Amino acid sequence: MSTVLSLSFRHLRWLWCVLALTTAVLLSLAACVGGTHTTPAGAAPAQTVSTVKIVEVNDKYMFDPTTLTIKKGSQVLWTNMSDASHTVTSNTGAFQTHGTLAEKQTFRFTFTTAGAFMYHCTVHPYMKATIIVTS
Ligand SMILES: [Cu+2]
Missing domain, CATH: 2.60.40.420 (Cupredoxins -  blue copper proteins)
Known part of the structure; x- marks a missing residue:
């Protein structure tokens, strides 16, 4: 029983890792759309x-x-x-x-x-x- 629990726990951790990596990759791709690097909204003060x-x-x-x-x-x-x-x-x-x-x-x-x-x-x-x- 404990083996099953620890296996599924490991599985969840692995899944979380994959999700986190995917999100990071998607975010960095979104920041470079069109070949220009843009700052995520709200991260930088408005430029004159x-x-x-x-x-x-x-x-x-x-x-x-x-x-x-x-x-x-x-x-x-x-x-x-x-x-x-x-x-x-x-x-x-x-x-x-x-x-x-x-x-x-x-x-x-x-x-x-x-x-x-x-x-x-x-x-x-x-x-x-x-x-x-x-x-
Ligand atoms: Cu001219």
């Missing part, structure tokens, strides 16, 4: 996101706003609202798009150090703008 639009004004393209001031730790989201392709390229190599942004495409970068970050578009070198990050 500021937007810069790439627009066309009088046949010229520009970053709007040209100068954006944000707090350290904030994210900037660039959206190409024009029908031409552009890049968002840091003058110092701090950040840059992978290739060009086509119409409606976006680029995000989180600024973790204070300072003035000048950037431009390599397709249209006259397109210049600055992100000012305050501590």
Whole structure:
């Protein structure tokens, strides 16, 4: 009788182990859906996101706003609202798009150090703008 009890107990422990492992694997898979790592809801404080639009004004393209001031730790989201392709390229190599942004495409970068970050578009070198990050 005791042998039967201890066997089923071991069986339950084994089953629990398998369930725990399966759950852990499923959770880590869920966190990486679409190839981007996301933080489970509620685990991290909400991040401030500021937007810069790439627009066309009088046949010229520009970053709007040209100068954006944000707090350290904030994210900037660039959206190409024009029908031409552009890049968002840091003058110092701090950040840059992978290739060009086509119409409606976006680029995000989180600024973790204070300072003035000048950037431009390599397709249209006259397109210049600055992100000012305050501590
Ligand atoms: Cu451009």
